[in-house]
Amino acid sequence: MIQALVFYLFAAVAVASGVMVISARNPVHAVLFLILTFFNAAGLFLLAGAEFLAMVLVVVYVGAVAVLFLFVVMLLDINYLRLREGFLQYLPTGGLIGLILLAELVLVFGGWSFAPEAPLSVGSRTPDPSVMTNTEALGRLLYTDYFYLFQVAGLVLLVAMIGTILLTLRTRAGVRKQNIAAQVARTKAQSVEIRKVPSGGGI
Amino acid sequence: MSELPNFAPALPEIFIALSAVALLLLGVFRKDDSTQGISALAIVAMVLAGLLVPAASGGRTLTFSGMFVVDGFSVFAKLLVLLASGFTLAMAVNWLGREKLGRFEFPVLVLIATLGMMLMISANNLIALYLGLELQSLALYVLAAYQRDSGRATEAGLKYFVLGSLASGMLLYGATLIYGFAGSTSFDALAHSFQHGAPVGVIVGVVFVLTGLAFKISAVPFHMWTPDVYEGAPTPVTAFFAAGPKIAAFALLIRIMVGPFGELTHQWSQVVVFISVASMFLGAFGAIAQTNIKRLMAYSSIGHVGYALIGLAVGDQVGIRGVLIYLAIYLFMNVGTFAVILMMRQKGRLMEGIDDLAGFSKTHPMPALALAVFMLSMAGVPPLAGFFGKFYVFMAAVDKGYVTLAIIGVLTSVVSAFYYLRIIKIMYFDEPVEVLDHGTGKGLGLITAVNAILVAGFILAPSFLTSSAGTAAQALFGG
Numbered sequence: 001m002i003q004a005l006v007f008y009l010f011a012a013v014a015v016a017s018g019v020m021v022i023s024a025r026n027p028v029h030a031v032l033f034l035i036l037t038f039f040n041a042a043g044l045f046l047l048a049g050a051e052f053l054a055m056v057l058v059v060v061y062v063g064a065v066a067v068l069f070l071f072v073v074m075l076l077d078i079n080y081l082r083l084r085e086g087f088l089q090y091l092p093t094g095g096l097i098g099l100i101l102l103a104e105l106v107l108v109f110g111g112w113s114f115a116p117e118a119p120l121s122v123g124s125r126t127p128d129p130s131v132m133t134n135t136e137a138l139g140r141l142l143y144t145d146y147f148y149l150f151q152v153a154g155l156v157l158l159v160a161m162i163g164t165i166l167l168t169l170r171t172r173a174g175v176r177k178q179n180i181a182a183q184v185a186r187t188k189a190q191s192v193e194i195r196k197v198p199s200g201g202g203i
Numbered sequence: 204m205s206e207l208p209n210f211a212p213a214l215p216e217i218f219i220a221l222s223a224v225a226l227l228l229l230g231v232f233r234k235d236d237s238t239q240g241i242s243a244l245a246i247v248a249m250v251l252a253g254l255l256v257p258a259a260s261g262g263r264t265l266t267f268s269g270m271f272v273v274d275g276f277s278v279f280a281k282l283l284v285l286l287a288s289g290f291t292l293a294m295a296v297n298w299l300g301r302e303k304l305g306r307f308e309f310p311v312l313v314l315i316a317t318l319g320m321m322l323m324i325s326a327n328n329l330i331a332l333y334l335g336l337e338l339q340s341l342a343l344y345v346l347a348a349y350q351r352d353s354g355r356a357t358e359a360g361l362k363y364f365v366l367g368s369l370a371s372g373m374l375l376y377g378a379t380l381i382y383g384f385a386g387s388t389s390f391d392a393l394a395h396s397f398q399h400g401a402p403v404g405v406i407v408g409v410v411f412v413l414t415g416l417a418f419k420i421s422a423v424p425f426h427m428w429t430p431d432v433y434e435g436a437p438t439p440v441t442a443f444f445a446a447g448p449k450i451a452a453f454a455l456l457i458r459i460m461v462g463p464f465g466e467l468t469h470q471w472s473q474v475v476v477f478i479s480v481a482s483m484f485l486g487a488f489g490a491i492a493q494t495n496i497k498r499l500m501a502y503s504s505i506g507h508v509g510y511a512l513i514g515l516a517v518g519d520q521v522g523i524r525g526v527l528i529y530l531a532i533y534l535f536m537n538v539g540t541f542a543v544i545l546m547m548r549q550k551g552r553l554m555e556g557i558d559d560l561a562g563f564s565k566t567h568p569m570p571a572l573a574l575a576v577f578m579l580s581m582a583g584v585p586p587l588a589g590f591f592g593k594f595y596v597f598m599a600a601v602d603k604g605y606v607t608l609a610i611i612g613v614l615t616s617v618v619s620a621f622y623y624l625r626i627i628k629i630m631y632f633d634e635p636v637e638v639l640d641h642g643t644g645k646g647l648g649l650i651t652a653v654n655a656i657l658v659a660g661f662i663l664a665p666s667f668l669t670s671s672a673g674t675a676a677q678a679l680f681g682g
């Protein structure tokens with residue numbers, strides 16, 4: 001009972017904020033609504049017993065992707081009003097395509113059935129959530145059978161990092177950088193100069 | 204609790220990965236003045252890994268839950284890749300110093316790209332295949348755009364990145380189809396499940412995987428990026444592109460086509476025949492009008508890929524042996540040619556026009572002789588190595604009844620002889636307009652000499668290469 005209530009709460013907020021994402025006039029608000037949608041989706045995952053996905057959704061999508069979006073939206077000078085021009089003009093075509101896609105989805109999922117031999121061919125079943133949490137189950141797979149792939153994926157990310165630094169980092173002359181070691185190592189003799197100032201004369 | 208995987212078969216790869224990370228750290232702490240030293244250390248790491256490669260194998264060994272395979276085939280291909288990377292990195296060191304582009308990331312990226320190639324060669328799983336391919340490709344994209352202040356280099360890098368990603372996407376799509384229809388990503392399990400034919404979905408998947416890999420070896424009709432990238436990228440990087448990655452992608456193509464899809468030879472063979480014929484034609488005719496020697500080498504490499512693909516289209520042990528011999532010989536011809544191209548400097552600037560070679564034989568007799576040897580070998584003139592490369596592939600095709608394919612190969616190599624001979628004509632019979640610089644690096648001269656001797660002297664001891672390639676091909680067919 002309580003589960004159902006919580007489910008409808010999360011679902012309703014997720015759908016409502018999803019609608020707000022595309023209808024909000026201010027792009028910053030749209031991104032904030034996107035974050036709200038992510039949080040509610042994470043709640044839905046929790047209800048479904050997928051706590052790992054829920055946490056990853058919050059950490060990756062809210063923590064990284066949405067913040068990145070926010071930066072992009074704030075840094076780029078886009079005239080959003082002009083982007084909205086012609087919205088009504090394109091509405092019939094867009095709506096038609098949407099309807100066609102919807103009809104296709106209904107047709108596909110309406111006739112959906114698993115082949116009788118399909119469940120048999122599943123190699124490794126998901127372990128029972130009451131015995132093992134799915135974080136643990138994923139970890140076991142990732143660090144045993146898929147250990148090699150995990151390490152190679154790490155190397156791929158390392159290359160991405162090296163590449164980004166190599167292609168974009170420039171050391172420009174004339175940029176003042178903070179050098180903490182140099183600041184700390186300053187002595188009184190280097191930085192303070194005592195002069196006699198004659199009264200009324202100035203330096 | 205499960206046990207630790209067996210690390211011994213992957214020892215060369217682990218060594219390369221660790222040395223890449225160590226050199227990266229060293230570079231960060233030593234700053235930019237250390238490029239030469241780090242490049243030297245990277246070459247040493249490749250040599251040591253080359254020594255580890257044969258030691259790490261004994262028969263067919265699987266490790267990491269069957270995702271990583273080491274056999275005679277992988278040893279042969281890995282040694283070729285390490286040779287290619289070592290040579291091209293040695294060629295690049297000189298260039299980095301001259302162009303004042305020395306940054307320690309260069310050797311590290313070359314090392315990681317080499318690691319990616321070795322992982323590709325040893326892949327025994329669709330996911331491992333993809334990750335190895337991406338590791339290699341990502342490093343190559345960055346290397347293509349390495350000269351970031353040059354508009355052409357960044358354009359080349361971007362083009363390579365976009366088209367390469369498209370190819371990866373197709374490969375992934377094919378892999379998902381195969382996984383969806385066969386229910387496994389392991390090559391061994393796939394081979395087992397296709398023993399009695401395969402559903403149509405798998406065939407579509409195989410064609411997509413073939414497409415993705417054809418992109419990487421720049422076979423027609425997926426070759427469009429090659430001339431632009433070869434021309435735009437810095438010359439040592441082009442030399443690197445033309446050697447190692449081609450061999451690695453070819454090895455991967457052979458492994459996946461002969462291994463898991465070995466039972467479906469009739470299905471994919473016609474596709475390979477088509478791209479082989481198309482590549483031979485385009486390589487022969489596309490290069491005729493080129494004036495830039497790097498573009499010419501790009502078309503020439505497309506043509507060579509076409510010849511090597513004949514062996515894969517044949518699809519039996521003799522054909523694969525032919526491909527391996529071809530790739531090995533192509534490696535030496537290619538590295539040597541690029542070493543000579545890197546010597547073409549005028550007042551300190553690298554020259555790329557074919558006309559700049561006018562009178563090269565009078566000003567630089569030895570490099571000109573070496574380049575003539577490489578060009579004649581690429582054209583397939585008999586006493587040189589290039590002839591034997593083509594010979595073994597064509598013989599395999601004739602034995603298996605692919606006579607038309609062999610005839611097309613011979614005809615297109617006659618056409619391609621035109622532009623190889625034109626270079627020789629320009630070098631030997633044209634008067635020099637502006638003299639190219641002298642003394643452009645002892646290392647380059649040494650690399651050229653070694654490769655020229657290997658190419659010219661192949662006829663004296665062909666059995667070394669042919670027998671080791673034979674063993675490698677045999678390992679693939681489980682004999």
